[in-house]
Amino acid sequence: MRVLDMEQAIPHYRDRVGLDQVGETEGDRAFFRGFDEFDRHSIILREADTPGLDVIGFKVASDRDLDVFKKRIDAMGVRTEEIPAGADPGVGRKIRFTTPTKHVFDLYADMEISDTAPMTKNPDVWHREPRGMRVQRFDHCALNGTDIVGSTKIFVEALDFEVSETVVDESNGTELAVFMSCSNKAHDIAFIGFPEDGKLHHTSFRLESWNDVGHAADIITRYDISLDIGPTRHGITRGQTIYFFDPSGNRNETFSGGYDYYPDNPRRVWSADEAGKAIFYYERQLNDRFMTVNT
């Protein structure tokens, strides 16, 4: 993620969101992970002139899968690029591609395990006491762009994602938002239709409980963090959620709950006239900021 001022961004993500900072800042980049993540890092901040998202990575099960997925993406006429191991500290080789919505994705198979990873022998509930909002891990991003159907196609046809939920304008069949899963989570990535490509709607972190969503709200008010909306609940995924902004204007979400997704679940579909309830189940209406502000 791009941030305008690293000196403001680090305390936000480390002390308020509660991520652990990994290693030293390297050049213009700083590395973070949630306390319940095994891998070395899950969030990289880069200082830049504009906020937003450079790239989002997905870990695949094996190095061999990288070649399989590369072939499949190539076969769809989407250009791929191989990035050698070590471009990010502790990370193996990567396959990079850009979606029709102009979002850049990396696939990788190997990442070093964190020195403070969750314990595996007689494991305590945490290694170091969680801080701030006590986020367990990075969970997903929602991305804005025009051809969300084209971007979805890559994830479904080349990368074996399933569409768990959609919002559809039933008057003309246009998909307004698509939520996809590659796991038992209700979503691992979402694309939301928007007139401008390459935009980041939000970066989301997992909390343990609905009580923790309330605790996140306390922290947002105590430290005067810019609030978007919440605590509330989504109809889509059923997650309990609160949205706020980092000091650079990137939207963050912390959430708990949500249903377990299984690949044989039928797709859940929301009609546009119920989009309010789909996005904010309690308010039952969208707020302008949520629909128009992104980075």
Ligand SMILES: [Fe+2]
């Ligand atoms: Fe989200």
